[in-house]
Amino acid sequence: MKPVGIAAVGLGRWANVLADAYTRSEKVKLISCFSRTPEKREKFAERYNCEFDISLEAMLAREDIEMIIVTVPNDQHADVIEQCARAGKNVFVEKPISVSVEHAKRIDAVVEETGIKFLCGHSSRRLGALRKIKEMIDSKEIGEVSVIEAVFSNERGLELKKGNWRGDPVKTPAGPLTQLGIHQLDNLQFLLGPVKKVFNFGKPMYTEVDNITVNTTVLEFENGKQAYLGTNWACPGVFSINVYGTKANLFYQLDFSWWSNSDVTDEHSTLIKREFATMTDDPDNRMLRDVAVEFPVIDHLRVQVEEVADAIRNDGTTEISAEASLMNLAVVLAAVKSAQEDRVVAIQEIIG
């Protein structure tokens, strides 16, 4: 397969983390990059041994570029993606798809209209452990699931300065819920289907910015199952998923130190299955046991970009539609509304 020519637009910290991953792939070839700041594009081009363009228009006019990796600020996703799509370029965009339903709907519409291949980077469901959890739920190896608890938190809010986009409630609704939680919302909807209703006690804590930095959120799904999502910018990094089944529970912990080293993230994770070692009529004489579960190591940041490349070469589809990414965002926005109005919010209210 001829590598798909790609270019990076928006060259902040995460553009580098992604490039570290996709430049390990033989399915794509990084050709160019663009940022409005000349120093940024020169530095990125030098670091990854690629060209740079001096405008987005110039980049989109090139025939050797088939896919754009979009890591501009979240509130600029819609404008940039519309421009890329109308130029016939396929798009990978970092999560969240956008920070407003209106923008997400514009993206969904332009993807539909132009027929480009599109993927939003909910990389976490690509992890080997997540694939294993999904398989164990679907096969009913752990019985029927009642509840999943998911946490994705780190210390970001403690060091945020006023003026940073992460501290802006419009650019980053509910802070860690948009930046981290969206991964777990994608995982939860991947595992349990669509969310129906949300309640959230989110608010600012231990930060100087005027944005929610700590959220305790509960979710009810269309199929009646329940979940808890904890997203917090006031503690050392945590990424965990607990699944409660009628036959067994699963406890998954990922060492957040290795989150950005996507080739080894799975190697620094543990998945434990808790089951009955002995089952007796007397509940005081039942013994539990914890067993380690094996799972494949998957480079979560690389494979998502490769999936778009495969879809381009084989005219295939990508696993996560723009609409599914919109539904992940909708849960975030429902949780924000819930915290603001101190009431349960239905997803239907958000997507209209």
Add this chain to the structure above:
Amino acid sequence: MKPVGIAAVGLGRWANVLADAYTRSEKVKLISCFSRTPEKREKFAERYNCEFDISLEAMLAREDIEMIIVTVPNDQHADVIEQCARAGKNVFVEKPISVSVEHAKRIDAVVEETGIKFLCGHSSRRLGALRKIKEMIDSKEIGEVSVIEAVFSNERGLELKKGNWRGDPVKTPAGPLTQLGIHQLDNLQFLLGPVKKVFNFGKPMYTEVDNITVNTTVLEFENGKQAYLGTNWACPGVFSINVYGTKANLFYQLDFSWWSNSDVTDEHSTLIKREFATMTDDPDNRMLRDVAVEFPVIDHLRVQVEEVADAIRNDGTTEISAEASLMNLAVVLAAVKSAQEDRVVAIQEIIG
């Protein structure tokens, strides 16, 4: 110290688990027992080598009995405790203090009026690990706490038959929330102070009884901190507490297999502290490390009964007042109301 003469009233399964614990103590001496069912009192008396009485009145008239261990059904606590208190007997009652605020207030009032020593069995906060967690929060060794997550769940709902008191929403409001969750609510209020507001998605799942068996509950405290409480009767046993602090997180897991063997529960538990191993300006180059935390082994079911004995001999107080136990119950009832009415409920609405 002369052992305090005690007697057990209500001789179901838990009366035996408690007796296994307090008969290891030299501070109390089991003298008699009573159940309305003759076979039960004869069997208990034989097993624990004590006398039995043929009526509660006869037992309460005895001068050699100073404390009554009350494990009658939850909705009979108030009547039995009033009878004991008016006979001048001190009382240890198993949690929950009652299943209605009215009953809990009656208990609080009669304890106040008669001046008896009283304790409700929220044994879990007695565990060595809980004492260590409290110390690490209060000393700010883990920085400022934003969120605590607590789970206490087991498989009880899967095997409940219609007619069992655990399946009755009046006798056991929200099932595992009353029976298991009340321990964690006591722990949470022990660690963070009084709860202010509650939301709960609780409902029946995977059971034949008409009672809530799965709850995902979030709490806001008077001091602004937040918590999640998961209580579920549809999975293998779990007892866990996660504390998120600005400097470190704590992860506590107790092996539920050993819950009823209260002398070794702490030996089958782990407490992990997660902190930064390296702190740099670059968030992608920070490393986390997990460190095991030591804690004392405490027989949680024994020490609570001994505390009442000490209070009797030294005219001291017990750690948990009847009013504090009422506040634990109030959170349960707020969570039930929240699930019924699909809205956030303030504790003030419940206690009036």
